[in-house]
Amino acid sequence: MPDPTTPAMLTDTRREALSSSLAQVNRLVLGKETAVTMSFVALLADGHILIEDLPGLGKTTLAHAIAATVGLDFQRVQFTSDLLPSDVIGVSVYEGSARRFEFHGGPVFTNVLLADEINRAPPRTQSALLEAMAEQQVTVDGTTHALPDPFFVIATQNPVDLSGTYPLPDSQLDRFLLRLTLGYPDRDAERALLSGSDRRTLIAETVPRLGADDLLALRQAVTAIHASPALIDYVQALMGRSRQHPGVRVGLSPRAGLALLRATRAFALLQGRDHALPDDVQTLFPLIASHRLVAEADASSDGLAASILQAVPVD
Template identity: 90%
Template sequence: MPDPTTPAMLTDAQRDALSLAIAQVNQLVLGKPTAVTMSFVALLADGHILIEDLPGLGKTTLAHAIAATVGLEFQRVQFTSDLLPSDVVGVSVYEGSARRFEFHGGPVFTNVLLADEINRAPPRTQSALLEAMAEQQVTVDGTTHSLPDPFFVIATQNPVDLSGTYPLPDSQLDRFLLRLTLGYPDRDAERALLAGSDRRALIAEALPRLGADDLRALRDAVTAIHASPALIDYVQALLTRSRQHPGVRVGLSPRAGLALLRASRALALLKARDHVVPEDVQTLFPLIASHRLVAEADAGGGDLAASILQAVPVD
Protein backbone atom coordinates (compact mmCIF):
# COMPACT_ATOMS: atom_id res chain seq x y z
CA MET A 1 0.00 0.00 0.00
CA PRO A 2 1.24 3.51 -0.69
CA ASP A 3 2.56 5.48 2.25
CA PRO A 4 -0.12 7.97 3.43
CA THR A 5 2.61 10.52 4.14
CA THR A 6 3.62 10.60 0.47
CA PRO A 7 3.40 14.21 -0.84
CA ALA A 8 0.74 15.11 -3.39
CA MET A 9 1.22 13.93 -6.94
CA LEU A 10 1.47 16.20 -9.97
CA THR A 11 -0.96 18.99 -10.62
CA ASP A 12 -3.29 18.64 -13.59
CA ALA A 13 -1.26 21.25 -15.50
CA GLN A 14 2.00 19.40 -14.89
CA ARG A 15 0.50 16.08 -15.93
CA ASP A 16 -1.01 17.63 -19.08
CA ALA A 17 2.35 19.17 -20.01
CA LEU A 18 4.09 15.83 -19.52
CA SER A 19 1.48 14.01 -21.63
CA LEU A 20 1.81 16.59 -24.41
CA ALA A 21 5.60 16.25 -24.33
CA ILE A 22 5.49 12.46 -24.66
CA ALA A 23 2.87 12.66 -27.41
CA GLN A 24 4.94 15.16 -29.36
CA VAL A 25 8.08 13.02 -29.26
CA ASN A 26 6.01 10.04 -30.44
CA GLN A 27 4.84 12.13 -33.40
CA LEU A 28 8.43 12.99 -34.27
CA VAL A 29 9.86 9.49 -33.72
CA LEU A 30 7.39 7.15 -35.36
CA GLY A 31 6.74 3.61 -34.18
CA LYS A 32 9.00 3.69 -31.08
CA PRO A 33 6.65 4.31 -28.13
CA THR A 34 8.62 2.10 -25.73
CA ALA A 35 11.91 3.87 -26.46
CA VAL A 36 10.19 7.24 -26.06
CA THR A 37 8.66 6.24 -22.71
CA MET A 38 11.98 4.91 -21.44
CA SER A 39 13.73 8.11 -22.52
CA PHE A 40 11.31 10.10 -20.38
CA VAL A 41 11.88 7.66 -17.52
CA ALA A 42 15.59 8.54 -17.63
CA LEU A 43 14.87 12.25 -17.97
CA LEU A 44 12.54 12.29 -14.95
CA ALA A 45 14.86 10.04 -12.92
CA ASP A 46 17.78 12.45 -13.44
CA GLY A 47 19.72 9.82 -15.38
CA HIS A 48 21.44 9.55 -18.74
CA ILE A 49 20.63 7.23 -21.63
CA LEU A 50 22.74 5.25 -24.08
CA ILE A 51 21.03 4.38 -27.37
CA GLU A 52 22.78 1.54 -29.17
CA ASP A 53 21.84 0.40 -32.65
CA LEU A 54 22.83 0.38 -36.28
CA PRO A 55 23.26 3.69 -38.13
CA GLY A 56 20.14 5.18 -39.68
CA LEU A 57 17.52 3.81 -37.26
CA GLY A 58 16.60 7.09 -35.59
CA LYS A 59 18.95 7.38 -32.61
CA THR A 60 19.88 10.99 -33.34
CA THR A 61 16.31 11.85 -34.31
CA LEU A 62 15.09 10.67 -30.91
CA ALA A 63 17.71 12.79 -29.16
CA HIS A 64 16.83 15.89 -31.19
CA ALA A 65 13.11 15.33 -30.61
CA ILE A 66 13.54 15.12 -26.83
CA ALA A 67 15.74 18.22 -26.76
CA ALA A 68 13.23 20.22 -28.80
CA THR A 69 10.34 19.07 -26.64
CA VAL A 70 11.86 19.82 -23.25
CA GLY A 71 12.75 23.33 -24.45
CA LEU A 72 16.20 23.40 -22.89
CA GLU A 73 19.58 24.49 -24.20
CA PHE A 74 20.96 21.80 -26.48
CA GLN A 75 24.41 20.94 -27.81
CA ARG A 76 25.57 18.11 -30.05
CA VAL A 77 29.06 16.65 -30.22
CA GLN A 78 29.98 14.27 -33.03
CA PHE A 79 32.49 11.87 -31.49
CA THR A 80 35.29 10.96 -33.89
CA SER A 81 38.68 9.28 -33.64
CA ASP A 82 40.49 12.64 -33.46
CA LEU A 83 38.20 14.29 -30.88
CA LEU A 84 40.10 15.53 -27.81
CA PRO A 85 38.81 15.75 -24.22
CA SER A 86 39.16 19.54 -24.40
CA ASP A 87 36.78 19.54 -27.39
CA VAL A 88 34.11 18.25 -24.99
CA VAL A 89 34.74 19.91 -21.61
CA GLY A 90 36.61 23.06 -22.66
CA VAL A 91 40.08 24.48 -22.27
CA SER A 92 41.96 27.22 -20.44
CA VAL A 93 43.33 29.86 -22.82
CA TYR A 94 45.90 32.51 -21.94
CA GLU A 95 44.41 35.97 -22.32
CA GLY A 96 47.25 38.39 -22.99
CA SER A 97 45.30 41.50 -22.08
CA ALA A 98 44.34 40.09 -18.68
CA ARG A 99 47.66 38.24 -18.25
CA ARG A 100 45.96 35.14 -16.97
CA PHE A 101 44.37 31.93 -18.16
CA GLU A 102 40.63 32.07 -18.81
CA PHE A 103 38.49 28.96 -18.99
CA HIS A 104 36.35 28.57 -22.11
CA GLY A 105 33.68 25.95 -21.52
CA GLY A 106 33.04 23.29 -24.14
CA PRO A 107 29.72 21.97 -25.42
CA VAL A 108 29.21 19.98 -22.20
CA PHE A 109 28.03 23.25 -20.63
CA THR A 110 24.43 22.83 -21.69
CA ASN A 111 21.19 21.28 -20.46
CA VAL A 112 20.85 18.50 -23.02
CA LEU A 113 24.02 17.06 -24.55
CA LEU A 114 23.87 14.69 -27.50
CA ALA A 115 27.08 12.65 -27.57
CA ASP A 116 26.65 11.21 -31.04
CA GLU A 117 28.44 7.94 -31.85
CA ILE A 118 30.31 8.14 -28.57
CA ASN A 119 32.18 4.89 -29.20
CA ARG A 120 33.91 6.28 -32.29
CA ALA A 121 36.17 8.32 -29.99
CA PRO A 122 39.11 6.76 -28.12
CA PRO A 123 38.66 5.89 -24.42
CA ARG A 124 40.50 9.01 -23.19
CA THR A 125 37.96 11.25 -24.88
CA GLN A 126 35.03 9.08 -23.80
CA SER A 127 36.18 9.43 -20.20
CA ALA A 128 35.95 13.23 -20.47
CA LEU A 129 32.24 12.80 -19.76
CA LEU A 130 32.70 10.68 -16.62
CA GLU A 131 32.88 13.49 -14.09
CA ALA A 132 30.21 15.49 -15.90
CA MET A 133 27.72 12.60 -15.85
CA ALA A 134 28.47 11.52 -12.30
CA GLU A 135 28.94 14.85 -10.51
CA GLN A 136 27.41 17.45 -12.86
CA GLN A 137 30.74 19.26 -12.96
CA VAL A 138 34.07 19.23 -14.79
CA THR A 139 37.55 19.87 -13.48
CA VAL A 140 40.11 21.54 -15.75
CA ASP A 141 43.59 22.56 -14.60
CA GLY A 142 42.62 21.90 -11.00
CA THR A 143 39.55 24.15 -11.05
CA THR A 144 36.04 22.70 -10.80
CA HIS A 145 33.25 24.18 -12.91
CA SER A 146 29.60 23.37 -12.25
CA LEU A 147 27.37 22.38 -15.14
CA PRO A 148 23.87 23.77 -15.74
CA ASP A 149 20.89 22.24 -13.97
CA PRO A 150 19.24 20.20 -15.38
CA PHE A 151 21.96 18.29 -17.22
CA PHE A 152 20.97 15.33 -19.37
CA VAL A 153 23.23 13.24 -21.64
CA ILE A 154 21.84 11.29 -24.56
CA ALA A 155 24.63 9.21 -26.07
CA THR A 156 24.37 7.08 -29.18
CA GLN A 157 26.71 4.30 -30.14
CA ASN A 158 27.08 1.88 -33.00
CA PRO A 159 27.47 -1.85 -32.35
CA VAL A 160 31.05 -2.57 -31.29
CA ASP A 161 31.59 -5.01 -34.15
CA LEU A 162 31.33 -2.18 -36.69
CA SER A 163 34.59 -0.71 -37.97
CA GLY A 164 36.06 2.32 -36.25
CA THR A 165 34.50 1.76 -32.83
CA TYR A 166 36.01 1.51 -29.35
CA PRO A 167 34.17 -0.36 -26.59
CA LEU A 168 33.00 1.86 -23.75
CA PRO A 169 34.78 1.08 -20.46
CA ASP A 170 32.69 -0.38 -17.64
CA SER A 171 33.04 2.81 -15.58
CA GLN A 172 31.55 4.81 -18.44
CA LEU A 173 28.70 2.36 -19.02
CA ASP A 174 27.79 2.51 -15.35
CA ARG A 175 27.08 6.23 -15.67
CA PHE A 176 24.16 5.55 -18.01
CA LEU A 177 20.88 4.88 -16.26
CA LEU A 178 19.39 2.98 -19.22
CA ARG A 179 20.62 1.41 -22.42
CA LEU A 180 18.05 1.38 -25.21
CA THR A 181 17.84 -0.12 -28.67
CA LEU A 182 15.46 1.04 -31.39
CA GLY A 183 15.46 -1.69 -34.03
CA TYR A 184 13.94 -1.44 -37.47
CA PRO A 185 10.55 0.30 -37.70
CA ASP A 186 7.43 -1.73 -38.34
CA ARG A 187 5.81 -1.61 -41.78
CA ASP A 188 3.33 1.17 -40.98
CA ALA A 189 5.89 3.40 -39.28
CA GLU A 190 8.40 2.96 -42.10
CA ARG A 191 5.72 3.76 -44.69
CA ALA A 192 4.83 6.93 -42.81
CA LEU A 193 8.50 7.90 -42.65
CA LEU A 194 8.99 7.36 -46.38
CA ALA A 195 5.85 9.25 -47.35
CA GLY A 196 6.01 11.99 -44.73
CA SER A 197 7.87 15.23 -44.20
CA ASP A 198 11.54 15.56 -43.35
CA ARG A 199 11.98 14.74 -39.66
CA ARG A 200 14.52 17.53 -39.23
CA ALA A 201 12.03 20.12 -40.43
CA LEU A 202 9.35 18.79 -38.11
CA ILE A 203 11.71 18.86 -35.13
CA ALA A 204 12.74 22.44 -35.97
CA GLU A 205 9.06 23.43 -35.82
CA ALA A 206 8.34 21.51 -32.59
CA LEU A 207 7.04 23.52 -29.65
CA PRO A 208 8.72 23.22 -26.25
CA ARG A 209 6.29 21.44 -23.95
CA LEU A 210 8.40 21.44 -20.78
CA GLY A 211 10.92 23.81 -19.27
CA ALA A 212 13.59 23.67 -16.58
CA ASP A 213 11.14 24.49 -13.78
CA ASP A 214 8.69 21.85 -15.03
CA LEU A 215 11.43 19.26 -15.16
CA ARG A 216 12.59 20.05 -11.63
CA ALA A 217 9.01 19.73 -10.36
CA LEU A 218 8.62 16.39 -12.12
CA ARG A 219 11.88 15.11 -10.65
CA ASP A 220 10.75 16.19 -7.18
CA ALA A 221 7.52 14.26 -7.73
CA VAL A 222 9.52 11.16 -8.70
CA THR A 223 11.37 11.19 -5.39
CA ALA A 224 8.00 11.20 -3.60
CA ILE A 225 6.85 7.95 -5.23
CA HIS A 226 6.62 5.25 -2.57
CA ALA A 227 8.62 2.03 -2.68
CA SER A 228 7.45 -0.43 -0.05
CA PRO A 229 9.84 -2.52 2.09
CA ALA A 230 8.70 -5.62 0.17
CA LEU A 231 9.53 -3.92 -3.14
CA ILE A 232 12.98 -2.96 -1.87
CA ASP A 233 13.48 -6.57 -0.75
CA TYR A 234 12.67 -7.68 -4.30
CA VAL A 235 15.23 -5.27 -5.78
CA GLN A 236 17.85 -6.48 -3.30
CA ALA A 237 17.10 -10.09 -4.20
CA LEU A 238 17.72 -9.27 -7.87
CA LEU A 239 21.06 -7.66 -7.00
CA THR A 240 22.08 -10.67 -4.92
CA ARG A 241 21.07 -13.11 -7.63
CA SER A 242 23.10 -11.17 -10.21
CA ARG A 243 26.23 -11.76 -8.10
CA GLN A 244 25.52 -15.47 -7.72
CA HIS A 245 24.49 -16.27 -11.30
CA PRO A 246 26.89 -18.80 -12.87
CA GLY A 247 27.06 -16.82 -16.11
CA VAL A 248 28.04 -13.55 -14.43
CA ARG A 249 31.61 -12.57 -13.64
CA VAL A 250 30.76 -9.19 -12.09
CA GLY A 251 27.27 -8.65 -10.71
CA LEU A 252 25.27 -5.51 -10.05
CA SER A 253 26.48 -2.92 -7.56
CA PRO A 254 24.39 -1.08 -4.95
CA ARG A 255 24.51 1.92 -7.31
CA ALA A 256 22.73 -0.19 -9.93
CA GLY A 257 20.08 -1.00 -7.33
CA LEU A 258 19.59 2.69 -6.57
CA ALA A 259 19.30 3.36 -10.30
CA LEU A 260 16.68 0.63 -10.63
CA LEU A 261 14.61 2.09 -7.82
CA ARG A 262 14.90 5.63 -9.15
CA ALA A 263 13.85 4.59 -12.64
CA SER A 264 11.00 2.48 -11.26
CA ARG A 265 9.68 5.50 -9.40
CA ALA A 266 9.78 7.53 -12.61
CA LEU A 267 7.91 4.82 -14.52
CA ALA A 268 5.27 4.67 -11.78
CA LEU A 269 4.82 8.42 -12.09
CA LEU A 270 4.34 8.13 -15.86
CA LYS A 271 1.68 5.52 -15.17
CA ALA A 272 -0.11 7.88 -12.75
CA ARG A 273 0.66 5.82 -9.66
CA ASP A 274 2.04 7.07 -6.35
CA HIS A 275 3.83 3.78 -5.60
CA VAL A 276 6.11 1.32 -7.36
CA VAL A 277 4.91 -2.18 -8.24
CA PRO A 278 7.04 -5.22 -9.17
CA GLU A 279 6.04 -4.87 -12.83
CA ASP A 280 7.86 -1.51 -12.94
CA VAL A 281 11.04 -3.18 -11.71
CA GLN A 282 10.66 -6.08 -14.13
CA THR A 283 10.14 -3.75 -17.10
CA LEU A 284 13.25 -1.72 -16.33
CA PHE A 285 15.62 -4.39 -15.04
CA PRO A 286 16.95 -5.52 -18.47
CA LEU A 287 17.52 -1.90 -19.55
CA ILE A 288 19.45 -1.13 -16.36
CA ALA A 289 21.28 -4.44 -15.89
CA SER A 290 22.34 -5.51 -19.39
CA HIS A 291 25.13 -2.94 -19.80
CA ARG A 292 26.34 -3.31 -16.20
CA LEU A 293 26.61 -7.09 -15.97
CA VAL A 294 30.01 -8.52 -16.89
CA ALA A 295 29.40 -11.95 -18.35
CA GLU A 296 31.48 -15.08 -18.30
CA ALA A 297 32.58 -16.39 -21.70
CA ASP A 298 30.07 -15.45 -24.40
CA ALA A 299 26.96 -15.07 -22.27
CA GLY A 300 24.88 -12.08 -23.38
CA GLY A 301 23.96 -9.34 -20.89
CA GLY A 302 20.35 -9.21 -22.04
CA ASP A 303 19.91 -12.97 -21.71
CA LEU A 304 21.49 -12.86 -18.28
CA ALA A 305 19.10 -10.13 -17.15
CA ALA A 306 16.11 -12.20 -18.25
CA SER A 307 17.53 -15.26 -16.52
CA ILE A 308 18.02 -13.35 -13.27
CA LEU A 309 14.44 -12.03 -13.40
CA GLN A 310 13.08 -15.53 -13.89
CA ALA A 311 15.12 -16.87 -10.98
CA VAL A 312 13.84 -14.35 -8.42
CA PRO A 313 10.20 -14.79 -7.38
CA VAL A 314 7.98 -11.91 -6.35
CA ASP A 315 6.86 -12.51 -2.77
Protein backbone atom coordinates in the same frame (compact mmCIF):
# COMPACT_ATOMS: atom_id res chain seq x y z
CA MET B 1 0.15 22.85 3.38
CA PRO B 2 0.81 19.83 1.10
CA ASP B 3 3.98 19.77 -0.96
CA PRO B 4 2.85 20.65 -4.52
CA THR B 5 5.53 18.40 -6.02
CA THR B 6 4.24 15.13 -4.55
CA PRO B 7 2.65 12.84 -7.17
CA ALA B 8 -0.88 13.36 -5.89
CA MET B 9 -0.46 17.12 -5.89
CA LEU B 10 1.32 17.73 -9.20
CA THR B 11 -0.51 20.52 -10.96
CA ASP B 12 -2.78 19.59 -13.82
CA THR B 13 -0.71 21.87 -16.03
CA ARG B 14 2.47 19.91 -15.39
CA ARG B 15 0.71 16.57 -15.77
CA GLU B 16 -0.70 17.72 -19.09
CA ALA B 17 2.70 19.07 -20.18
CA LEU B 18 4.33 15.71 -19.43
CA SER B 19 1.62 13.81 -21.31
CA SER B 20 1.78 16.12 -24.32
CA SER B 21 5.58 15.85 -24.34
CA LEU B 22 5.39 12.08 -24.66
CA ALA B 23 2.80 12.38 -27.40
CA GLN B 24 4.86 14.94 -29.30
CA VAL B 25 8.03 12.84 -29.30
CA ASN B 26 6.01 9.83 -30.44
CA ARG B 27 4.76 11.88 -33.39
CA LEU B 28 8.33 12.76 -34.31
CA VAL B 29 9.79 9.27 -33.77
CA LEU B 30 7.27 6.89 -35.28
CA GLY B 31 6.71 3.39 -33.97
CA LYS B 32 9.11 3.63 -31.02
CA GLU B 33 6.72 4.17 -28.12
CA THR B 34 8.66 1.98 -25.68
CA ALA B 35 11.97 3.72 -26.39
CA VAL B 36 10.33 7.12 -26.02
CA THR B 37 8.76 6.17 -22.69
CA MET B 38 12.05 4.83 -21.36
CA SER B 39 13.84 7.98 -22.48
CA PHE B 40 11.44 10.00 -20.36
CA VAL B 41 12.01 7.60 -17.47
CA ALA B 42 15.71 8.50 -17.58
CA LEU B 43 14.93 12.20 -17.93
CA LEU B 44 12.64 12.19 -14.89
CA ALA B 45 14.97 9.98 -12.86
CA ASP B 46 17.91 12.38 -13.36
CA GLY B 47 19.80 9.77 -15.36
CA HIS B 48 21.41 9.48 -18.77
CA ILE B 49 20.60 7.20 -21.70
CA LEU B 50 22.68 5.21 -24.16
CA ILE B 51 20.94 4.40 -27.45
CA GLU B 52 22.68 1.54 -29.22
CA ASP B 53 21.78 0.32 -32.69
CA LEU B 54 22.75 0.23 -36.33
CA PRO B 55 23.17 3.50 -38.24
CA GLY B 56 20.04 4.98 -39.78
CA LEU B 57 17.44 3.65 -37.33
CA GLY B 58 16.56 6.95 -35.67
CA LYS B 59 18.93 7.24 -32.69
CA THR B 60 19.89 10.84 -33.39
CA THR B 61 16.32 11.73 -34.38
CA LEU B 62 15.07 10.51 -30.99
CA ALA B 63 17.70 12.60 -29.20
CA HIS B 64 16.83 15.72 -31.20
CA ALA B 65 13.10 15.18 -30.64
CA ILE B 66 13.52 14.92 -26.86
CA ALA B 67 15.76 17.98 -26.72
CA ALA B 68 13.30 20.04 -28.79
CA THR B 69 10.35 18.93 -26.66
CA VAL B 70 11.86 19.65 -23.25
CA GLY B 71 12.84 23.13 -24.43
CA LEU B 72 16.23 23.31 -22.73
CA ASP B 73 19.64 24.45 -23.93
CA PHE B 74 21.01 21.83 -26.31
CA GLN B 75 24.42 20.96 -27.72
CA ARG B 76 25.49 18.16 -30.05
CA VAL B 77 29.00 16.71 -30.23
CA GLN B 78 29.91 14.36 -33.05
CA PHE B 79 32.42 11.93 -31.54
CA THR B 80 35.22 11.02 -33.95
CA SER B 81 38.59 9.34 -33.71
CA ASP B 82 40.43 12.70 -33.58
CA LEU B 83 38.18 14.37 -30.98
CA LEU B 84 40.04 15.57 -27.88
CA PRO B 85 38.74 15.78 -24.28
CA SER B 86 39.12 19.57 -24.42
CA ASP B 87 36.76 19.63 -27.41
CA VAL B 88 34.08 18.35 -25.04
CA ILE B 89 34.72 19.96 -21.65
CA GLY B 90 36.62 23.12 -22.64
CA VAL B 91 40.10 24.55 -22.23
CA SER B 92 41.97 27.29 -20.35
CA VAL B 93 43.25 30.02 -22.66
CA TYR B 94 45.77 32.71 -21.73
CA GLU B 95 44.16 36.13 -21.95
CA GLY B 96 46.87 38.72 -22.61
CA SER B 97 44.81 41.70 -21.50
CA ALA B 98 44.01 40.10 -18.16
CA ARG B 99 47.44 38.41 -17.91
CA ARG B 100 45.91 35.16 -16.70
CA PHE B 101 44.37 31.95 -17.97
CA GLU B 102 40.61 32.01 -18.48
CA PHE B 103 38.52 28.87 -18.77
CA HIS B 104 36.33 28.59 -21.86
CA GLY B 105 33.66 25.94 -21.36
CA GLY B 106 32.99 23.39 -24.08
CA PRO B 107 29.68 22.01 -25.33
CA VAL B 108 29.22 19.97 -22.14
CA PHE B 109 28.02 23.22 -20.50
CA THR B 110 24.42 22.78 -21.55
CA ASN B 111 21.20 21.19 -20.30
CA VAL B 112 20.89 18.46 -22.92
CA LEU B 113 24.05 17.05 -24.49
CA LEU B 114 23.86 14.72 -27.48
CA ALA B 115 27.05 12.65 -27.59
CA ASP B 116 26.56 11.28 -31.06
CA GLU B 117 28.33 7.99 -31.91
CA ILE B 118 30.24 8.17 -28.63
CA ASN B 119 32.09 4.92 -29.30
CA ARG B 120 33.79 6.34 -32.42
CA ALA B 121 36.07 8.34 -30.11
CA PRO B 122 38.98 6.70 -28.27
CA PRO B 123 38.70 5.93 -24.53
CA ARG B 124 40.63 9.06 -23.52
CA THR B 125 37.97 11.27 -25.08
CA GLN B 126 35.10 9.13 -23.82
CA SER B 127 36.45 9.60 -20.29
CA ALA B 128 35.91 13.36 -20.59
CA LEU B 129 32.27 12.70 -19.69
CA LEU B 130 32.89 10.53 -16.62
CA GLU B 131 32.97 13.33 -14.02
CA ALA B 132 30.29 15.32 -15.84
CA MET B 133 27.80 12.45 -15.87
CA ALA B 134 28.47 11.31 -12.31
CA GLU B 135 28.97 14.61 -10.49
CA GLN B 136 27.42 17.23 -12.81
CA GLN B 137 30.72 19.10 -12.85
CA VAL B 138 34.07 19.14 -14.64
CA THR B 139 37.53 19.83 -13.27
CA VAL B 140 40.13 21.57 -15.43
CA ASP B 141 43.57 22.66 -14.20
CA GLY B 142 42.56 21.94 -10.63
CA THR B 143 39.44 24.10 -10.74
CA THR B 144 35.95 22.58 -10.58
CA HIS B 145 33.18 24.06 -12.70
CA ALA B 146 29.52 23.21 -12.07
CA LEU B 147 27.35 22.20 -15.01
CA PRO B 148 23.83 23.55 -15.57
CA ASP B 149 20.88 21.96 -13.77
CA PRO B 150 19.22 19.98 -15.24
CA PHE B 151 21.98 18.14 -17.11
CA PHE B 152 20.98 15.23 -19.34
CA VAL B 153 23.25 13.20 -21.63
CA ILE B 154 21.82 11.30 -24.59
CA ALA B 155 24.57 9.20 -26.14
CA THR B 156 24.29 7.09 -29.26
CA GLN B 157 26.60 4.31 -30.26
CA ASN B 158 26.96 1.87 -33.11
CA PRO B 159 27.42 -1.85 -32.41
CA VAL B 160 31.02 -2.53 -31.38
CA ASP B 161 31.57 -5.01 -34.21
CA LEU B 162 31.26 -2.21 -36.78
CA SER B 163 34.49 -0.71 -38.10
CA GLY B 164 35.92 2.38 -36.42
CA THR B 165 34.41 1.83 -32.98
CA TYR B 166 35.92 1.55 -29.51
CA PRO B 167 34.09 -0.35 -26.75
CA LEU B 168 32.90 1.78 -23.86
CA PRO B 169 34.67 0.88 -20.59
CA ASP B 170 32.61 -0.46 -17.70
CA SER B 171 33.00 2.79 -15.74
CA GLN B 172 31.49 4.72 -18.66
CA LEU B 173 28.63 2.28 -19.15
CA ASP B 174 27.76 2.51 -15.46
CA ARG B 175 27.08 6.24 -15.88
CA PHE B 176 24.11 5.47 -18.12
CA LEU B 177 20.87 4.78 -16.30
CA LEU B 178 19.35 2.92 -19.28
CA ARG B 179 20.58 1.34 -22.47
CA LEU B 180 18.02 1.33 -25.27
CA THR B 181 17.81 -0.22 -28.71
CA LEU B 182 15.43 0.89 -31.43
CA GLY B 183 15.36 -1.83 -34.08
CA TYR B 184 13.76 -1.55 -37.50
CA PRO B 185 10.38 0.20 -37.72
CA ASP B 186 7.28 -1.85 -38.35
CA ARG B 187 5.60 -1.68 -41.75
CA ASP B 188 3.11 1.07 -40.85
CA ALA B 189 5.72 3.29 -39.19
CA GLU B 190 8.13 2.89 -42.08
CA ARG B 191 5.39 3.72 -44.57
CA ALA B 192 4.56 6.88 -42.64
CA LEU B 193 8.23 7.84 -42.60
CA LEU B 194 8.60 7.34 -46.34
CA SER B 195 5.48 9.28 -47.24
CA GLY B 196 5.56 11.97 -44.55
CA SER B 197 7.44 15.20 -43.96
CA ASP B 198 11.17 15.31 -43.31
CA ARG B 199 11.87 14.60 -39.63
CA ARG B 200 14.45 17.38 -39.36
CA THR B 201 11.93 19.92 -40.57
CA LEU B 202 9.32 18.71 -38.11
CA ILE B 203 11.78 18.83 -35.21
CA ALA B 204 12.90 22.34 -36.17
CA GLU B 205 9.25 23.45 -36.00
CA THR B 206 8.64 21.74 -32.65
CA VAL B 207 7.20 23.85 -29.84
CA PRO B 208 8.68 22.98 -26.40
CA ARG B 209 6.21 21.43 -23.95
CA LEU B 210 8.35 21.49 -20.81
CA GLY B 211 10.82 23.88 -19.23
CA ALA B 212 13.56 23.65 -16.62
CA ASP B 213 11.21 24.46 -13.71
CA ASP B 214 8.72 21.82 -14.89
CA LEU B 215 11.39 19.17 -15.19
CA LEU B 216 12.88 19.91 -11.77
CA ALA B 217 9.40 19.76 -10.20
CA LEU B 218 8.73 16.42 -11.89
CA ARG B 219 12.05 15.06 -10.66
CA GLN B 220 11.15 16.11 -7.15
CA ALA B 221 7.83 14.31 -7.53
CA VAL B 222 9.66 11.15 -8.57
CA THR B 223 11.50 11.07 -5.24
CA ALA B 224 8.14 11.06 -3.45
CA ILE B 225 6.86 7.93 -5.22
CA HIS B 226 6.38 5.23 -2.60
CA ALA B 227 8.57 2.13 -2.76
CA SER B 228 7.41 -0.39 -0.17
CA PRO B 229 9.84 -2.42 1.96
CA ALA B 230 8.72 -5.52 0.03
CA LEU B 231 9.64 -3.85 -3.26
CA ILE B 232 13.05 -2.87 -1.90
CA ASP B 233 13.51 -6.49 -0.76
CA TYR B 234 12.76 -7.59 -4.33
CA VAL B 235 15.32 -5.17 -5.78
CA GLN B 236 17.89 -6.33 -3.26
CA ALA B 237 17.21 -9.96 -4.14
CA LEU B 238 17.82 -9.21 -7.82
CA MET B 239 21.11 -7.52 -6.96
CA GLY B 240 22.16 -10.48 -4.86
CA ARG B 241 21.21 -13.01 -7.51
CA SER B 242 23.28 -11.14 -10.11
CA ARG B 243 26.38 -11.67 -7.96
CA GLN B 244 25.76 -15.41 -7.63
CA HIS B 245 24.69 -16.28 -11.17
CA PRO B 246 27.12 -18.77 -12.78
CA GLY B 247 27.23 -16.83 -16.06
CA VAL B 248 28.12 -13.52 -14.41
CA ARG B 249 31.73 -12.55 -13.75
CA VAL B 250 30.90 -9.20 -12.09
CA GLY B 251 27.42 -8.64 -10.66
CA LEU B 252 25.43 -5.50 -10.06
CA SER B 253 26.66 -2.89 -7.61
CA PRO B 254 24.61 -1.05 -4.97
CA ARG B 255 24.69 1.95 -7.34
CA ALA B 256 22.85 -0.18 -9.90
CA GLY B 257 20.21 -0.96 -7.27
CA LEU B 258 19.74 2.73 -6.56
CA ALA B 259 19.45 3.39 -10.29
CA LEU B 260 16.80 0.68 -10.59
CA LEU B 261 14.75 2.21 -7.78
CA ARG B 262 14.99 5.71 -9.25
CA ALA B 263 13.90 4.49 -12.65
CA THR B 264 11.08 2.42 -11.14
CA ARG B 265 9.72 5.47 -9.34
CA ALA B 266 9.93 7.55 -12.53
CA PHE B 267 8.10 4.85 -14.50
CA ALA B 268 5.35 4.75 -11.87
CA LEU B 269 4.95 8.52 -12.13
CA LEU B 270 4.59 8.25 -15.91
CA GLN B 271 1.85 5.68 -15.33
CA GLY B 272 0.00 8.14 -13.07
CA ARG B 273 0.63 6.22 -9.84
CA ASP B 274 2.01 7.38 -6.50
CA HIS B 275 3.59 3.99 -5.76
CA ALA B 276 5.93 1.59 -7.55
CA LEU B 277 5.07 -2.02 -8.36
CA PRO B 278 7.13 -5.18 -8.92
CA ASP B 279 5.93 -5.10 -12.54
CA ASP B 280 7.73 -1.76 -12.90
CA VAL B 281 10.95 -3.33 -11.65
CA GLN B 282 10.59 -6.24 -14.06
CA THR B 283 10.00 -3.91 -16.99
CA LEU B 284 13.07 -1.82 -16.25
CA PHE B 285 15.54 -4.40 -14.95
CA PRO B 286 16.86 -5.60 -18.35
CA LEU B 287 17.41 -2.01 -19.54
CA ILE B 288 19.35 -1.13 -16.39
CA ALA B 289 21.20 -4.39 -15.78
CA SER B 290 22.29 -5.66 -19.19
CA HIS B 291 24.99 -3.05 -19.84
CA ARG B 292 26.29 -3.26 -16.26
CA LEU B 293 26.64 -7.03 -15.98
CA VAL B 294 30.06 -8.41 -16.89
CA ALA B 295 29.33 -11.80 -18.41
CA GLU B 296 31.54 -14.83 -18.72
CA ALA B 297 32.96 -15.38 -22.18
CA ASP B 298 30.19 -17.74 -23.31
CA ALA B 299 27.25 -15.75 -21.92
CA SER B 300 25.13 -12.85 -23.16
CA SER B 301 24.45 -10.00 -20.75
CA ASP B 302 20.96 -9.55 -22.22
CA GLY B 303 20.17 -13.20 -21.63
CA LEU B 304 21.63 -13.05 -18.14
CA ALA B 305 19.33 -10.19 -17.15
CA ALA B 306 16.31 -12.23 -18.23
CA SER B 307 17.64 -15.28 -16.40
CA ILE B 308 18.14 -13.34 -13.18
CA LEU B 309 14.56 -12.05 -13.36
CA GLN B 310 13.23 -15.57 -13.79
CA ALA B 311 15.28 -16.87 -10.86
CA VAL B 312 13.99 -14.35 -8.32
CA PRO B 313 10.33 -14.79 -7.31
CA VAL B 314 8.08 -11.90 -6.36
CA ASP B 315 6.88 -12.42 -2.79
